[in-house]
Amino acid sequence: MEIKKLTDEELWNETLKEVEVERNSTLKVISFLQEINLRRLHLKRGYSSLHEYCVNVLKYSDGSAYRRIKAMKLVEDLPETKKSIENGTLNLAAASQLQQVIENRKKTHKPLAKEQKMDLFLKLDGKSKKEVEKTIAEVSPEVFTKTERERYIDRNNIQKTLVISEELHKKIEKLKRVKAHENKDFVIILEELVDLELKRIDPMTVSGQKQPASPEKLQKKAHSRYVPVQTKGEVWRNSNGQCAYVDPLTKRRCQGTRYLEIDHIIPFAKGGPTTTENLRLLCSNHNKLEALTHFKKSLSDQRCDKGATP
Numbered sequence: 001m002e003i004k005k006l007t008d009e010e011l012w013n014e015t016l017k018e019v020e021v022e023r024n025s026t027l028k029v030i031s032f033l034q035e036i037n038l039r040r041l042h043l044k045r046g047y048s049s050l051h052e053y054c055v056n057v058l059k060y061s062d063g064s065a066y067r068r069i070k071a072m073k074l075v076e077d078l079p080e081t082k083k084s085i086e087n088g089t090l091n092l093a094a095a096s097q098l099q100q101v102i103e104n105r106k107k108t109h110k111p112l113a114k115e116q117k118m119d120l121f122l123k124l125d126g127k128s129k130k131e132v133e134k135t136i137a138e139v140s141p142e143v144f145t146k147t148e149r150e151r152y153i154d155r156n157n158i159q160k161t162l163v164i165s166e167e168l169h170k171k172i173e174k175l176k177r178v179k180a181h182e183n184k185d186f187v188i189i190l191e192e193l194v195d196l197e198l199k200r201i202d203p204m205t206v207s208g209q210k211q212p213a214s215p216e217k218l219q220k221k222a223h224s225r226y227v228p229v230q231t232k233g234e235v236w237r238n239s240n241g242q243c244a245y246v247d248p249l250t251k252r253r254c255q256g257t258r259y260l261e262i263d264h265i266i267p268f269a270k271g272g273p274t275t276t277e278n279l280r281l282l283c284s285n286h287n288k289l290e291a292l293t294h295f296k297k298s299l300s301d302q303r304c305d306k307g308a309t310p
Contacts, residue, residue: 019088027086030072037072040289046247048256048283070096077102078117089126097132098124101140203236224274227262231276235262239281245290256283263287267294 006014033050036042042053054065074095075082081098084090090098098121105112112120120139124132136143149161164172172186179189227235243254263282266272282290 023086023088026068026092027082030068030075030085033068033072034076040292043245043285043289044247045250046245046252046254048243048254048258048285052255067092067096070099074099074102078121080118081121084121084125090121090124093129094124094127094132097136097143100143101136104140104142203233204241225268227274227279231274231279232262234276235279235281236260238276242281243283243286244280245282245286254283254286256286259284261287263290 001014003011033054036053037050042050045053047053047056050069051062051065054060054068055062058065060068071085071092075085077099081090081095085092085095101120102112102117120135123135127135133144150158153159175189176186241257241260243256243260245254246252260281261284262279264272264274265278265280268274272278
């Protein structure tokens with residue numbers, strides 16, 4: 001079909017058809033994401049989160065990935081919204097904002113009841129962007145307060161925008177006054193504070209015990225869940241501060257560097273020692289995936305043992 005050769009009426013109608021196809025496609029993508037999330041397929045393929053998978057594999061922008069994942073969770077939480085997303089009366093932005101309200105209420109231990117969710121959904125369904133934002137702002141204004149934004153302004157510099165409390169602002173201004181005699185830019189002061197804190201807590205730099213532990217002490221600790229500071233530092237350095245999970249199929253290593261946890265390769269419950277050789281660094285999602293894998297294997301082994309012929 002050559003768009004240039006379409007009559008005005010044909011162009012009008014074909015555009016409506018394509019938009020309907022696009023909406024159906026979006027809903028189908030949400031359904032696929034739901035199944036991928038259910039199977040934890042993104043984790044098995046070495047991605048630390050569904051968001052990372054959407055950005056790196058599906059090539060969505062951060063915002064597009066965010067909206068689709070939130071819409072997916074909304075459909076799970078409130079199936080009544082599915083039809084509205086399909087026919088376009090509830091767009092992805094409104095759906096993601098509604099889901100964010102639901103999640104925020106859970107975090108503050110004031111979860112919305114099913115009736116409250118439905119009531120809010122009906123107030124948003126079919127409304128314009130301005131009307132949706134007004135309604136959301138009345139219920140949960142923090143949805144529109146993104147606490148941190150960043151963008152590159154050149155090759156080596158990033159502009160970071162933060163939303164801070166008035167109390168923190170006063171503390172920063174006081175620090176600048178106290179440090180005024182050093183004639184330092186606040187960015188330099190901030191960098192010094194960050195370096196100081198990293199030196200104190202970063203497992204990659206913490207030296208741990210000054211004197212090596214005796215063989216008896218090391219053997220005793222190997223039979224304990226407790227991970228000594230020195231061992232913890234070695235595990236972090238061995239993994240270079242990155243999740244050590246590797247997809248057995250593609251050999252892709254997880255790129256996760258946040259929410260990292262130390263995990264026993266051979267589970268501690270099965271006699272795995274707390275030693276550098278038996279410890280690894282995993283992001284929280286891959287740690288949960290490995291725990292689930294071990295649990296399923298344990299159940300399978302138990303069934304095999306019960307079904308074995310004596």
